[in-house]
Amino acid sequence: MTIQQNITQIQTQINYYLDQANRPQSAVKLLAVSKTKPVDAILAAYQAGQIAFGENYVQEGIDKISYFQQQHIELEWHFIGPLQSNKTRLVAEHFDWMQTLDRIKIADRLNEQRPYYKAPLNILIQINISDENSKSGIVPSEMLTLAKHIQNLPHLRLRGLMAIPAPTDDIQQQEQAFNAMNALFIELQQSFPDAQIDTLSMGMTDDMASAIQCGSTMVRIGTAIFGARNYHK
């Protein structure tokens, strides 16, 4: 299947799962995760109507962003990988969203480094919801402290939460993590009623159905759009 056909199929699946969950058809946004994939693949997805793309590696992401700027093709870029503090400037200057915020220090640097002529950088707080082996994401009890801090930074705009649960084929375990995320998301919305907290980023190729069932508003899909990744170039 072509990238275009894959995107059409995923949109159909998203709508089907939304329907199953009695949620409205437009409630989930598709983020195409293009890490390791060439600009041709991104262009094919764009021609199929895809606008939002996720990248995990700063330099690879910046190269692609520059390429499409030169082509005068306007896309929306989400940083979804782990971020070291010495690379925050590149994310602040080039991306539209930062989905993996889990430290006050990184928030402060992104706020300082976001160019004044750009819209505030959209921020998701990454929660470590179930993966004991992962160092990424904060524990749920730290969510409100970090959120309050971000709310006071004028060049950042807190939009919600993101999680990468420990991979499992067990649907009940998937739903347990995603339901816990949805509860935190509601708590965040209720704690900041005047903020635009509208994004719960969860669900990938293998657990998209559970994520949508449990309230995801953004699924991050790589393999099902672009095919398997080859890390050994």
Ligand SMILES: *Cc1c(COP(=O)(O)O)cnc(C)c1O
């Ligand atoms: C790679 C990646 C994805 C996409 O995963 P697939 O299983 O290929 O759909 C989603 N989110 C994050 C944070 C990733 O690193």
